[in-house]
Amino acid sequence: MSIGKKRAITAWCFISVPIIYFILVRFYPTLDAFSISLTDWNIVGKKTYIGFDNFIRLWHDPVFWQVLGNTFEYLLLGVPISLILSFIIAHSLDQVRFGHGFLRACYFIPFLTTAVAMAWVWRWFYQPVPVGMINLVLGQLGIKQLDFLRSTTEALPAVLAPAIWAGLGFQIVIFMAGLRAIPQSYYEAAKIDGAGAFRILREITLPQLRPTIVFLTVISSIGFLRIFDQVYNMTQEGEGGPLNATRPLVLHIYKAAFERFEMGMAAAQTVVLFVILLFITIFQLKVLKND
Amino acid sequence: MRLLIAIFFMLSIVHVAHAVEIDYWQYSYKTRVDAMNELIAAFEVENPDIKVHQTTFPYAQYRTKVAASVGAGEGPDVVQLYYGWLGDYLKAGILKPLSENNFPATEIETDFFPIVHNMKVDSHYYALPTAVRSLGLFWNKKLFREAGLNPDVPPKTLDELTEYAKKLTKYDRAGNIIQVGITVGPIDQDHNWWREVLVRQFGGTPYNADNTKVTYDDEAGLQAFEYYAGLVTNHKVSVVDFMDKGEIAFKAGRAAMHIDGSFALSTFDRARRLEYGVAELPTHEGIKSNFASYWVNGITSKAKGEKREAAEKFLKFITSEKAMQLWLDRVGELPARRTVANHPENLENPKFGPFIRGLDYAHSTEFYSEAEQRRTVVDMLDRVVLSGMSVARSLRIAAEEDQEIIDKARMK
Amino acid sequence: MTKIKAPVSPFRIIVWSLLFIGAVIMMTPIIFMFSASFKYNDEIYELALISSEPTLSNYIYLFENTEFLKWFKNSIFVALASTVSVLFFDSLVGYTLAKFRFRGRKLVFIAILSTLMIPTEMLVIPWYILARDFGLLDSYIGLIFPGIMTGFGVFLMKQFFESVPDDYLDAARIDGLSEFRIFTQIAMPLVTPALSALAIFTFLGNWTAFLWPLIVTSSAELFTIPVGLSSFSGEFQSEWEMIMTGAAVATLPTLLVFLFLQRYIIRGVILGGLKG
Structure with missing residues (x-):
C-alpha cells in the first residue's frame, strides 16, 4: 500500500465518527427542514405537499423583501465595522505591555454576558431624556437628542451596536492568537531591512494573518446574517419594530414557526437563508484565498 | 444502561397501575404557580387515584414550548393558554372539546361572565378560565397633588382625561417630555383599549357580528384613532413607549395616568413609593366599555381514555367557585363566575371593585392571531407618529392588514 | 510580537x-x-450607579426562593461536557482536514462548514423528534447531544492546524509514532492558544444557550441558568432586578474560566513551537 493510500485510510478513520454524527444531527435535520419547505404544516397536523407555493408567496410578500434588506444591512454594516475595530484594537493591544491583561479582559468580558440581560441595559441607555444615558450626554454636548429605537432609520444601527459590542472580544482574541502565531524572525528581518511600520503591516502582518482574516470574515458574516438575540430582546415584544425596521430573517423565521405555527413557510425562509449563506461563504473563501 | 432503562420502564408501568398521572402546564409566575400547587394538593385529597404534575415555563417562550412538544406528540394533558390563542391552537389541533356531560353549555352560559362565549366554537366549548381580567385607569395621587388636582378624583370622561393629562405633563427646557400625563403603549394594553373601548365609545364597532369583517374603518373609528393619536401628536401629553413601558414609567412616578389590567395591581403594590388609585375607564358621551381577557385551561388531544377522564375532573375542579376565590386571594385575578365576583366583599374592594364592575360591560376581542392583530395597531400609530402619515390613511392600511389576517385565518 | x-x-x-x-x-x-x-425594583431605572439604599435583597431572593444552585450545577455540567467533547472531536477533524490529502476532503469541509448556516431555530423541531425517538427528552444527554461537535470548531482548528509546519509531523513519523499519537502529542500542543480560545467559546456558547435547553427540558431539575432566568420575565412585566442579579452571578464563573484560560493562551505561545 502506498503511503498516500495509507494516510487516506487514517484520515477516514479519524473522521468517521464525526461524519456519522454530522449526518445524523446536522444534515438529516437540515434536509428535513428543506422537505418541510415544500409543505403546508402547522406542527401538529399532517403535512400537505404544496410544491413551491411557499417560495412563490415569499416572492410576492413585501415584508419579506424588507426583512431581507434589513438582514443585508446588518451584514454590510456589521462585518466591516467589527473587523476593522477588532483588528485595530488587537494590533494595538499586542504592542502594549502596561496593563495588558487588564485591558484585554475589559475588551473580552462583554462576550461573557447573556444577550437577555445586556439588551435590557442597552435599551435603557437608548431612552430619551430624562432617563437615557446617551441622550443625556448628547444633551450636555448641546447635540439634539436621537430617537434610537423609536426611529425607523436609527433603530437598526442601534440594535447592531450591542451585537458588535458583544462579539468584539471574540474577534480580538482570534486576531491576537493570529498575531502571536507570526514568527518573530519575520519582523526582525524586516527591521534589519529598515521597513517602516506601515510596510510591515502591509507586507508581513496582513498577509500572515490571512487564515485568521478568512476565518473571521466567514464566521462574522454568518453571525450577522443570523442575528437574532439582540433584535428579539431589544425591540418591543421582540417584534423587530418599529414598522419592521429592525426585523432580520431569523426573527421572521422564528415568528412564522412558533407564533403562527406556519412551519412550511418558516422552512422555506430557512432555505433562502441557507442559500444566501452558502453562496456568500464560498464566495469569501474563494476571493480571500486566491490572491 | 439498557438494563437500567428497562427497569425504569417497568417501574413506571407499575406506577401507572396505581394512579392516573396527568400533566398540567402553565407559564412561570410565582403567585400563579403557588396557587396552582395549593389547588392540586386539594384536588389530590379529593381524588386519591389521580396525580397531577405541574410544570411551568418562562412566559415569553411558553407558546414555543407547547408547540414543539405537542407537535412531537409529547406535552401536557391539561394546558393553560391565553384566550386569544384559541384560534391558533384549534387550527393546530392541539385542543379537544370539553364533554357536554361534565361541562354543560347552558350552565357555563348562566354562571360565567359572557366573555367566555369566545371559547365556544361550532357549539363546543374548548376551554374554561379560572380567572378573568379587565382594564382600569390607574392614577398617581402624588403627581395629581403636585399639579393642583384633587388626588382622589380621577377623570370621568375622555375629555376630562385629556384636560387632566395636559396639566400633568412636564417638559424640560428643550421641550422634551420628562413626565407624561398618560402613558401611550399600543403594544401593551392600549391596543385593546383602542379596539374594544375607544372605537365603541365613539359610536362604532371593531368587527361585525360574526367577527369576519373589520368595521372600524369608518367615521367612528377615525374619531377614536384621532383621539388616541392626538394624545401624542396634538396635545403632546405623551410619548409612545415612554421609558420603554408604561408600567415602568408609572411605577417610577414619571407617568401620572396609565391604563392597565387588574394583573398590574400586584406590581404596583410592590413599588415602595407609589401612591396610586384605580378607577373604571373614562366614559365618552355616556358610553361605557371595557376589555376583558383571560387565561383558559383546555384539554389537549394527547389526553385519552382514563387520562382524559382525570383531566376533565381536574379541569372541573380548577374552574369551581372555591378555586376562583382562592385564585383571587392568592393571585389577585378576578373570578370568572359571576357569583364569586359579585360577592359584596369583592365588589366593594377599592382595588378589585373597579375591575369587577368593568366586567359587566366588557368585550373580548375574538382574535384570530393576537400577536399579529396587535401589530396592526402598533404599526398604525407608528406610521402617524414616526412617518407623519395622515390618521385616516394609516387607519385604512391597518384595517386592510387586519382584514387580511382574518381572511387568511378563515381560509384554513 | x-x-x-x-x-x-x-x-x-x-x-x-x-x-x-x-x-x-x-x-x-x-x-x-x-x-x-443591588437596587430595589423601583430604583433600577435611575441612572445613579450606586443606589441611595443599596440592597442585597435580590441576591437573597435568588438563592432562597429559586433553584439557582441547581441551574448553576446543570449549566456547569452541560458546558464542561460539551467543551471537552468539542475540543477533542473538532480538533481531530480540523487536523485531518488540514494535514491529510485525501479524496473528498474539500467536500467534507464545505459540508461541515455549511452546518453553520442553518439557524438553530429551524433545527430544534427535528432535534426534538430525534431526541424523542432515542428517549433522550428531559435528560442530560438530550441537553448535550446537539453540541458535542460544531462546524465552527472544525473550521477554527483547521485554520490553525494549517499553520503547523509539516516537517514537525514528518519528523515524528520517522521516529515511528502512530498517527493518533502524532495528533495528540505533537500537533495538539502546537495549537494550544487556539484550543484555549475554542474552549472559551464553546464553554460560553453552551453557558448562554437558551432555545434548545428550553425545548428539551421539561422538569425544573434540568433547567440551565438562561432558562431559569427567563422565568423572571412575566406576561406583562419583567423582574429586571432579578434578571440582572442572576446574570451578574452567572457572569462570574465564566469570568474566572476566562481569566484562568487567558494565562494558557500566553503560555501556549511561549512554550509552543511556533516562535520559529
Whole structure:
C-alpha cells in the first residue's frame, strides 16, 4: 500500500465518527427542514405537499423583501465595522505591555454576558431624556437628542451596536492568537531591512494573518446574517419594530414557526437563508484565498 | 444502561397501575404557580387515584414550548393558554372539546361572565378560565397633588382625561417630555383599549357580528384613532413607549395616568413609593366599555381514555367557585363566575371593585392571531407618529392588514 | 510580537489612552448590570450607579426562593461536557482536514462548514423528534447531544492546524509514532492558544444557550441558568432586578474560566513551537 493510500485510510478513520454524527444531527435535520419547505404544516397536523407555493408567496410578500434588506444591512454594516475595530484594537493591544491583561479582559468580558440581560441595559441607555444615558450626554454636548429605537432609520444601527459590542472580544482574541502565531524572525528581518511600520503591516502582518482574516470574515458574516438575540430582546415584544425596521430573517423565521405555527413557510425562509449563506461563504473563501 | 432503562420502564408501568398521572402546564409566575400547587394538593385529597404534575415555563417562550412538544406528540394533558390563542391552537389541533356531560353549555352560559362565549366554537366549548381580567385607569395621587388636582378624583370622561393629562405633563427646557400625563403603549394594553373601548365609545364597532369583517374603518373609528393619536401628536401629553413601558414609567412616578389590567395591581403594590388609585375607564358621551381577557385551561388531544377522564375532573375542579376565590386571594385575578365576583366583599374592594364592575360591560376581542392583530395597531400609530402619515390613511392600511389576517385565518 | 524595548513615546501614550477609553466604554453596560443587581425594583431605572439604599435583597431572593444552585450545577455540567467533547472531536477533524490529502476532503469541509448556516431555530423541531425517538427528552444527554461537535470548531482548528509546519509531523513519523499519537502529542500542543480560545467559546456558547435547553427540558431539575432566568420575565412585566442579579452571578464563573484560560493562551505561545 502506498503511503498516500495509507494516510487516506487514517484520515477516514479519524473522521468517521464525526461524519456519522454530522449526518445524523446536522444534515438529516437540515434536509428535513428543506422537505418541510415544500409543505403546508402547522406542527401538529399532517403535512400537505404544496410544491413551491411557499417560495412563490415569499416572492410576492413585501415584508419579506424588507426583512431581507434589513438582514443585508446588518451584514454590510456589521462585518466591516467589527473587523476593522477588532483588528485595530488587537494590533494595538499586542504592542502594549502596561496593563495588558487588564485591558484585554475589559475588551473580552462583554462576550461573557447573556444577550437577555445586556439588551435590557442597552435599551435603557437608548431612552430619551430624562432617563437615557446617551441622550443625556448628547444633551450636555448641546447635540439634539436621537430617537434610537423609536426611529425607523436609527433603530437598526442601534440594535447592531450591542451585537458588535458583544462579539468584539471574540474577534480580538482570534486576531491576537493570529498575531502571536507570526514568527518573530519575520519582523526582525524586516527591521534589519529598515521597513517602516506601515510596510510591515502591509507586507508581513496582513498577509500572515490571512487564515485568521478568512476565518473571521466567514464566521462574522454568518453571525450577522443570523442575528437574532439582540433584535428579539431589544425591540418591543421582540417584534423587530418599529414598522419592521429592525426585523432580520431569523426573527421572521422564528415568528412564522412558533407564533403562527406556519412551519412550511418558516422552512422555506430557512432555505433562502441557507442559500444566501452558502453562496456568500464560498464566495469569501474563494476571493480571500486566491490572491 | 439498557438494563437500567428497562427497569425504569417497568417501574413506571407499575406506577401507572396505581394512579392516573396527568400533566398540567402553565407559564412561570410565582403567585400563579403557588396557587396552582395549593389547588392540586386539594384536588389530590379529593381524588386519591389521580396525580397531577405541574410544570411551568418562562412566559415569553411558553407558546414555543407547547408547540414543539405537542407537535412531537409529547406535552401536557391539561394546558393553560391565553384566550386569544384559541384560534391558533384549534387550527393546530392541539385542543379537544370539553364533554357536554361534565361541562354543560347552558350552565357555563348562566354562571360565567359572557366573555367566555369566545371559547365556544361550532357549539363546543374548548376551554374554561379560572380567572378573568379587565382594564382600569390607574392614577398617581402624588403627581395629581403636585399639579393642583384633587388626588382622589380621577377623570370621568375622555375629555376630562385629556384636560387632566395636559396639566400633568412636564417638559424640560428643550421641550422634551420628562413626565407624561398618560402613558401611550399600543403594544401593551392600549391596543385593546383602542379596539374594544375607544372605537365603541365613539359610536362604532371593531368587527361585525360574526367577527369576519373589520368595521372600524369608518367615521367612528377615525374619531377614536384621532383621539388616541392626538394624545401624542396634538396635545403632546405623551410619548409612545415612554421609558420603554408604561408600567415602568408609572411605577417610577414619571407617568401620572396609565391604563392597565387588574394583573398590574400586584406590581404596583410592590413599588415602595407609589401612591396610586384605580378607577373604571373614562366614559365618552355616556358610553361605557371595557376589555376583558383571560387565561383558559383546555384539554389537549394527547389526553385519552382514563387520562382524559382525570383531566376533565381536574379541569372541573380548577374552574369551581372555591378555586376562583382562592385564585383571587392568592393571585389577585378576578373570578370568572359571576357569583364569586359579585360577592359584596369583592365588589366593594377599592382595588378589585373597579375591575369587577368593568366586567359587566366588557368585550373580548375574538382574535384570530393576537400577536399579529396587535401589530396592526402598533404599526398604525407608528406610521402617524414616526412617518407623519395622515390618521385616516394609516387607519385604512391597518384595517386592510387586519382584514387580511382574518381572511387568511378563515381560509384554513 | 514586537516586544522590543523602546523608550515610551508620546505615540504609545496616545495609543494606550485610546485603548483605555475603549475599555471603559466596553465595560460600562456591564458595570450597570452589576449596579442594577443591588437596587430595589423601583430604583433600577435611575441612572445613579450606586443606589441611595443599596440592597442585597435580590441576591437573597435568588438563592432562597429559586433553584439557582441547581441551574448553576446543570449549566456547569452541560458546558464542561460539551467543551471537552468539542475540543477533542473538532480538533481531530480540523487536523485531518488540514494535514491529510485525501479524496473528498474539500467536500467534507464545505459540508461541515455549511452546518453553520442553518439557524438553530429551524433545527430544534427535528432535534426534538430525534431526541424523542432515542428517549433522550428531559435528560442530560438530550441537553448535550446537539453540541458535542460544531462546524465552527472544525473550521477554527483547521485554520490553525494549517499553520503547523509539516516537517514537525514528518519528523515524528520517522521516529515511528502512530498517527493518533502524532495528533495528540505533537500537533495538539502546537495549537494550544487556539484550543484555549475554542474552549472559551464553546464553554460560553453552551453557558448562554437558551432555545434548545428550553425545548428539551421539561422538569425544573434540568433547567440551565438562561432558562431559569427567563422565568423572571412575566406576561406583562419583567423582574429586571432579578434578571440582572442572576446574570451578574452567572457572569462570574465564566469570568474566572476566562481569566484562568487567558494565562494558557500566553503560555501556549511561549512554550509552543511556533516562535520559529
